[in-house]
Amino acid sequence: MKNKISPWLKSGLTDIIDELENTYTEHGGINHIEAGILPSRKKIIEIQRQLMRIVFPGYWEEEGLSKTRVKYFLGEILHDIYKHLSDEIEKSLRYRCKMAGCKSDACRKMSIEITMKLIEELPSIRTMLKFDVAAAFDGDPAAIDKDEIILAYPAIVAISTHRLSHPLYEMGVSLIPRIMSEYAHSLTGIDIHPGAKIGKSFFIDHGTGVVVGETTVIGDEVKLYQGVTIGALSFPKDERGQIIKEAKRHPTIEDRVTIYAGATILGGETVIGHDSVIGGNVWLIKSIPPYSRVVISNPDLTITHKDEKSGK
Amino acid sequence: MKNKISPWLKSGLTDIIDELENTYTEHGGINHIEAGILPSRKKIIEIQRQLMRIVFPGYWEEEGLSKTRVKYFLGEILHDIYKHLSDEIEKSLRYRCKMAGCKSDACRKMSIEITMKLIEELPSIRTMLKFDVAAAFDGDPAAIDKDEIILAYPAIVAISTHRLSHPLYEMGVSLIPRIMSEYAHSLTGIDIHPGAKIGKSFFIDHGTGVVVGETTVIGDEVKLYQGVTIGALSFPKDERGQIIKEAKRHPTIEDRVTIYAGATILGGETVIGHDSVIGGNVWLIKSIPPYSRVVISNPDLTITHKDEKSGK
C-alpha cells in the first residue's frame, strides 16, 4: 500500500506545494508572510485569564488564596501580565506602524506606557465589576449568591472582557481588543465590540445572541436580555459612496433602561430615553423619550384547536 | 530600554499591588480570599468528560472499546469520578456550610452519599439518553444515524449535561450543577438551568439561543428549535418588594408539544397543553389548551420591487 501512494506523495504533493506557494505570492489580503509578527491569539487568551485572576481574586485558584499570599500572588501575576501584554501590544503597534526597517524604540516605549496604564486602571475596573456583579444578583432571581455569578454567569465573562479590552481600544491598540472580545463572544454568544461605551451596573441575562455595536453608548444600570441587538441601521457614506468608518452608527441607551429578549434597536441617531422599558421582539429605529414603555401592541395570534378525539 | 522602565516596575508596580491589595479587603462581593476552596471549574469539566465516556461508551475512545475491556474501563473511570466528584461536592458543601473551623466530617459524609447516588443513577440516566437520541434521530431528516447524533449534535451535549447535573441540583449541591450547565451553554448556545424538570424523548434542533429557566416543567416527547425561550414574565415579590426566589417563575410544557424557532413562552402560570404546536416567533404569556396550534396570523409583509432595468 505505502508504495502505491508514494508517487503522489513525491510528485503530487510537491506540485501542490509549489502551487500553494505561488498563491501565497499572488493573493492579496489573506497572506501574512515576511510581514512582521502578529499578536498571538493564544498569548492574548492567556493574558486575559491572568487578568481575570487579578480582578476576581481567589475564584480560580485550585488551592484557594490566603491573605498572607496575596502580595506574592499579585506581584507574580502582574509581572507576568506586564511582560507578555507589553510584548503583544508592541507587535500590534509595529504592525500598524508598518515602517520597514524602523530602528526606533517608539513602539516599545508606547507599548510599555499602555500596559502600565491598563495595570493602573485595574483598581477602578474592579470597582466597575463590583457594580456589575451586584446588578446581576439584583436582576436574576435564580442567582443564589454573588460567587455563583462570578463562577458561572456568561455575562461576567463578556462584561469583564469588555471592561479590560475597552481601555486598550481607547488607547489606540488594534487587533488585541478585538481578539479579546471575539474570544468572549465565542465563549458566551455575547458580541460586544470593544469600542462600545458602557456605564456602571450593566447586566445581560442569558446573553446568547446579544450584539452591541462599536459606537454604542450605554448609560448606568442598563439591563439586556438574550438576543438583543444594538446595531447599525445603515452606514453613512461619503460623497464617493465609501462607508465613513468613523461615524456614530449605533444607538445611545440612557440610564436605567431595560431591553427584553429579541429586541432590535438600530441607528446612530436613535436615543432610548432614560428609565424606559423596551418589550421583547420590538424593532426600533427611532428615538423615544425618557420614561417610555414600548411593546408590540397586537401579538395577533391565531389559535386553532384540533378535535381531541379524531386527533386531527 | 530596560533601565528606563525599571522605575515603574520598582515603585509603580509596588504601588498598584498595594492599591489592589486594599481593594481586596474593601470590596464586598467580588473577592474570595481566606474563604475556603471553591469547586474547581477545571476539575468539574474533566468529571463531566468522564461521565460522558460512561453514558456513551466507545464514542470518545481513540482506540475503540472492546467487550473484554469494558469492566476495567468502567472500574477505572468510576473510581476516578468517585474520587474527584466527591472532593468537588465536599468543597461545595463546605462553602455553603460556612461554619468556620468546623471539625465535623458531616460535609465529607454527605458528599460521598451524593456522589454514590449520582453513580447509582447512571443506568437510568442512560435509559433517558437513549430516548433523547432516538427523538433526535426521528426529528431531524439530516441525521444519517444515531452515532452522528452522539458525535456531532449540540443537543446531546446540552441534554446529557442536564440529565447529569439535574440530580445534583435536586440533592442540594450548589455551584457545581450551574458550572456544568454553563459549560454546556458555552459549547452549544443552549442555556438550560439545572433546576428545570424535563421528561423523556427531549430534542432541541440547532439550539443556539435556547433558554429554559430554572422552574420550567417539560413533559415527554417535547421538541424545541433554535432561539426558543421558556422564561420568566415577571418576578413575584414579597411585601417588602424583594424578589421571592423560590416561586415558580417559568412555564409548564406538556407532553408532545413542538415549539418552533424564535418562539417565546413566559410566566410561571403559563401551561402549554399537550399535543400543541407553537409557531415560529410566537410570543405567549398565557396558557393554551391541549391540541392547540398557535401561529402569528398576519406576517403583514410589504414587498416592493425595484425596476430591474434601472436597478433602482
Add this chain to the structure above:
Amino acid sequence: MKNKISPWLKSGLTDIIDELENTYTEHGGINHIEAGILPSRKKIIEIQRQLMRIVFPGYWEEEGLSKTRVKYFLGEILHDIYKHLSDEIEKSLRYRCKMAGCKSDACRKMSIEITMKLIEELPSIRTMLKFDVAAAFDGDPAAIDKDEIILAYPAIVAISTHRLSHPLYEMGVSLIPRIMSEYAHSLTGIDIHPGAKIGKSFFIDHGTGVVVGETTVIGDEVKLYQGVTIGALSFPKDERGQIIKEAKRHPTIEDRVTIYAGATILGGETVIGHDSVIGGNVWLIKSIPPYSRVVISNPDLTITHKDEKSGK
C-alpha cells in the same frame, strides 16, 4: 472515614459496574463497543487547525512566517494533514462499510484518494476565501483591515470550515464534515450544515444564531446577519409516512441577496430572487422575485409614557 466508605466502593461500585455493563449490551443506539474505531473528534479538530494554517498562512504563527521558510512550512503541515486526515477518513469509510472482517484495502485506497483531492483543492479554496474576506471587509464598517477579519471574525471560522468540509461531504465522507461544522458552530454560534452549497463572496455579520440547512443553495455575494435561519418548512414524507431524507428541504438564495437579523426563510421550494433585500425578523415561506424588498410593514408598537414626576 476511608474505612466507612470502602463497603460501597467494594460491593456497591461492583454492582453498578455490572449493571452498567448490562446496559451496554441491552441498549441499542447509544453504545459503540466492539464496533470499530470512530473518527476522533480531537484529531479532526487538530487537522482543521492545520488546514487553517495553510489557507491563511502566517496568521497563527507565533514566530511569524518568512518567505524562505514557506516551502518547509507547507511540506511539513501537508504531510501531517495527509497522514492524519487519511487515517480519520479511513475510519469513517470502514464505519459506513460495516463489512465485518473485510480484508480489502478498498477503504484505505479511497481514503487516500479523498485526502489527495481535498489537498489538491486547497488553492481554489484559498481563492474562495480571498473573496469571502473581501466581502467581510466591504460589508462591515467596523473592520479596520483584512488582517483583523482573519484574526477575529467568527464568520471566517464558520465559512472557512464550510469551504474545507463541504468537499468531504460531497465526496461521501460521513461524520467528519459534521464534526468539523459542529466544532465551528460551537466556536461561533453559526450552524452551517456541510451539505449546503454556497457561492463566492459570502459574509455573515456577528453570526450568533445563524442556521443554514443541509440542502440550502446560496449564490454569490450573499450577506446574512445574526439570527438568520435558512431552514426546512416541513419534511416531505413517502407513502409510508417516513421522512424522505434526500429531498430538497431548504431554500435557494440567489446572487446579491442581503438578509437582515432574525429573518427566517423556510422551505425547499422557496427561492429568494437575486438582488433582493429581506428585512429584519421577516418570516418567509414562499418565493419572491428578483429585485424585491421585503419588510414587516407595521411594527405596530404601543408606546406609553410614565409620568416623569410621579415616577409611575
